[in-house]
Amino acid sequence: MDLASLLGIIIAYGMLLFSMVATGAPLILFWDLGSLLLVVFGSLGATIMSNDMKVIKQVPTYVGLVFKSKNYSPMEVISQLVGFAESARKDGLLSLDDAIKDVEDKFLADGLRLVVDGTDPIIITKILEIELSKMDDRHNRGAGFFETWAALAPAFGMLGTVIGLIAMMANLGDTSSIGKGMALALITTFYGSLVANSIALPMSAKLRGNHDREMMYKEIMLEGILSIQSGDNPRILEQKLYSFLPGPERPVSQEP
Amino acid sequence: MDLASLLGIIIAYGMLLFSMVATGAPLILFWDLGSLLLVVFGSLGATIMSNDMKVIKQVPTYVGLVFKSKNYSPMEVISQLVGFAESARKDGLLSLDDAIKDVEDKFLADGLRLVVDGTDPIIITKILEIELSKMDDRHNRGAGFFETWAALAPAFGMLGTVIGLIAMMANLGDTSSIGKGMALALITTFYGSLVANSIALPMSAKLRGNHDREMMYKEIMLEGILSIQSGDNPRILEQKLYSFLPGPERPVSQEP
Amino acid sequence: MDLASLLGIIIAYGMLLFSMVATGAPLILFWDLGSLLLVVFGSLGATIMSNDMKVIKQVPTYVGLVFKSKNYSPMEVISQLVGFAESARKDGLLSLDDAIKDVEDKFLADGLRLVVDGTDPIIITKILEIELSKMDDRHNRGAGFFETWAALAPAFGMLGTVIGLIAMMANLGDTSSIGKGMALALITTFYGSLVANSIALPMSAKLRGNHDREMMYKEIMLEGILSIQSGDNPRILEQKLYSFLPGPERPVSQEP
Amino acid sequence: MDLASLLGIIIAYGMLLFSMVATGAPLILFWDLGSLLLVVFGSLGATIMSNDMKVIKQVPTYVGLVFKSKNYSPMEVISQLVGFAESARKDGLLSLDDAIKDVEDKFLADGLRLVVDGTDPIIITKILEIELSKMDDRHNRGAGFFETWAALAPAFGMLGTVIGLIAMMANLGDTSSIGKGMALALITTFYGSLVANSIALPMSAKLRGNHDREMMYKEIMLEGILSIQSGDNPRILEQKLYSFLPGPERPVSQEP
């Protein structure tokens, strides 16, 4: 699990636990399995209804991505691309043929192969842009799943509270149980807000963050591939790709 | 009915039913026909007011589409398009004339016929883009109907609750009936949230999901039609169209 | 009045009336002229403040448009445009000079006259696009008036409720009147939500729907005018314009 | 003050005053200086924090613009521009040199001078578009100030209510003062909603309305300047500029 997630979870849940203890009430008061099931699975059920099976099947993958974000090193891919540009300039585009076999990233490998095959630059741009745009759509659907969940969890929390209140109201004569009834009714509101704000929304935000990093990584590759094809000066290419990075992350020896 | 809808309905409604039972109150307490009519038909009435008759007449079709989503197989249409590209390259565009008769999708058939007739590519693009853009508008209106409903259902639930409270308040002297009055007043809030979150919103989300899949399907066709006309290499066309799909769905034998 | 508006009004208001009756309280309980005036005119006053006199003067026109929507028949204008394209092809653009005099729609007539006068196509496009874009702005202002009203009506309803509560609270000793005071305070909330959800929002949605239909109608004309000028094949023009319509509305004899 | 503002203020505040009187409670009940200060200045303080000093210094100017909107007469500027186009056609662009001196609007004068100086049309377009885009940014900041205020006023009203409630709760024993305490607590909510809905939001809407009118005015000038430079026919220019106006505002003698 990445550090920010871990740190955030410890702080946020620690604070919540601490303030439950601080009320002096027994912790068991904040636990009601039925309410938890209603809020978590009720809202998940409505979220599932709103999606199609293909997205649902991807959910475990999305959850995995939340906790195990890929490691992007733009510096590495930049120097790799500059290296390719240099050999392409010296020995021609065909010289890249061997190098491509060692490229792990499928997007970069496919793009470079198209260059080596002498494909029209307009078609290469089109192919790589379709790929990015469809990846964007897919990632949006992933983050959207958790955003729908985040919207529905408090709604189901509220439904649970209203169910509890209706049951309680019909039975107002028995004043001794009003407090307990109210407490129980409020618990679903509590769970709904908890699920939305400390589970579903952070998961969706994390996925969107991962997506932004991956997009920038792919955009660097796209720029690099097209520059290599048009035979740009490797120094200029390097500077172009460095402009994706914030100043402090660029190597000091940037200017040759 | 598609699996995700079915699964979601069972889970969400199961949870709600379970938590009503768990309150220990008789289930009949959560049923009030008058309240249900107000929330469902009142909000539907206001939704109908907001639309014109043409959209209203389509509503049964929309409802049908929610439960019976078309089956899109991008792989099939890609291999079909690549096949057309191959025969066009070998035997000329006119050779497609017969093949078009077997194309079921009207959008694809119309596009290919324009190609065979030698229409200017700019005009073909224009025609097909108008078609997609207007389809987009129509689908938006469909999903929009359910989104308007989803916004109005809780509003009518709230109106019902306020009506109930006003009637009850005017009669506060009779303390024995306060609880029952409150319970009844709350029921419209309950129904309003239920209609919005577990009926109208999932229906609209489903329609938008269907729309996204259909758009991608049509975009694949549009790219294919234009590539066939400009005489692109079928291998390149295949790769271009595969870039619409996520990596794992592409055939492993993609590179020839 | 168009059918959808009428139907919607009957259903929505019928349901509300029915549920007021169903409370068993006398209907007069839901009527308070002062509250109605505050909510309706208070919110209208704030809406008027937010606009300038020109928009305010148009409000009666907008209201008229809500109830009496123009009848658009795209099929008719398409066959008219195709007819023009045919005579332009046969007898030259000047042959349209007489036909234009019978064209009722000012947008179409102006556009065709520019074509007959031999104006540069870029300038024609510019003129017609400015016209559409400014029509869009004006319609937006109209729908916006009712959207502002829809946002302010519940706000004034809430202001009325708070005014009522403050007056009541200061007088808590007199417990006999608490219920009545609360009921009265709640009535402005009721009216505010009613005005927003069953008057202002449907009016704005109706205006936006009319606008969408008019825009499509004008876009068909714009495409037709430019095609006639560039001398497109009338068959192709027909197919281009049909692509604005949903499949089932196109004539079966479309392919010649 | 323009008529719509005046009318709106009289209606909206009249209604509010009337409904306060109608409660039968003394008007003084709705007045609490401390609460008013908290809501108005507290929210203004937070709004000031959110902006930088340059914007704050402009606020009096913005307030002035709300009440004293400039008078735009598009008809006048159109005939002026058509007049310039005619003399430019007859006597050459240089003939405009004298006329520019009498042009009051700085944007129009600057643009025409660039034309007379023979500046490249691309550069003129760029200069005038930067000017419009930066004017747009500045006006946005002005309207944004009041929108931030409109969002913060109810928030400070709510803060005041919570402060009041906390103080009251800690003192629940003294039941005689509960009503008064509640009334006082509610007053900040009342002021917050009042400031947002009947002061800040209408001011921002007014500024946005002024902005829209000024933008259209400037767009007419921009189109006119560029047409004069490219030597368009004055009749065509007239028709182009009239297309900015709604049909009924165009002169009947438009067609020559």
Add this chain to the structure above:
Amino acid sequence: MDLASLLGIIIAYGMLLFSMVATGAPLILFWDLGSLLLVVFGSLGATIMSNDMKVIKQVPTYVGLVFKSKNYSPMEVISQLVGFAESARKDGLLSLDDAIKDVEDKFLADGLRLVVDGTDPIIITKILEIELSKMDDRHNRGAGFFETWAALAPAFGMLGTVIGLIAMMANLGDTSSIGKGMALALITTFYGSLVANSIALPMSAKLRGNHDREMMYKEIMLEGILSIQSGDNPRILEQKLYSFLPGPERPVSQEP
């Protein structure tokens, strides 16, 4: 600290303090360390969860930027750019080589060096636009951190209130402590709204304001660099760059 922040803080917090004192309740009543910790750190924890470590590490920098905004003087950079344009016109682009060494702004220096090196203008535009677009992304992430916090603080305030209410409800028999319990429960709502509206939102707004000023500053440089390369007339360049500024800020001697 810039003046607007200081002024705003004094006014807003002064008003809040004043209205707490005005309730007559002891100030200590509004202080509860546990509640403060829950709201501030709980919401910060959830915000941290939603971001990745890179953003978290930048937070102190962002906080610094809120209080110590850079001083932008567009007039200075405009005259600098006009000076460069003049020497480039007189002595050729290479004459800028020395001048660049004294340019402090890295963006401007890099851009001018590319010009001196004779890089293709399309590539220069691309490099500088990537730099601006990525800066935009980074600043968005910074402001986004505080916006997420502003959304989560009231949510954690509400969670705290619900926790307090549940604990209190379960213990309703002990009526003597209800008031105190409610007061304590409300305090987290109070803190949540306070953190959002008077800390997090103003910080984010401040960062967005700084960003807008920096972007305009960089856009002036971008326009200047490209104009210098294309050899535009320095007078025209000056007028183009002045069009970024509001009329009153332009020097009166603008026209030569």
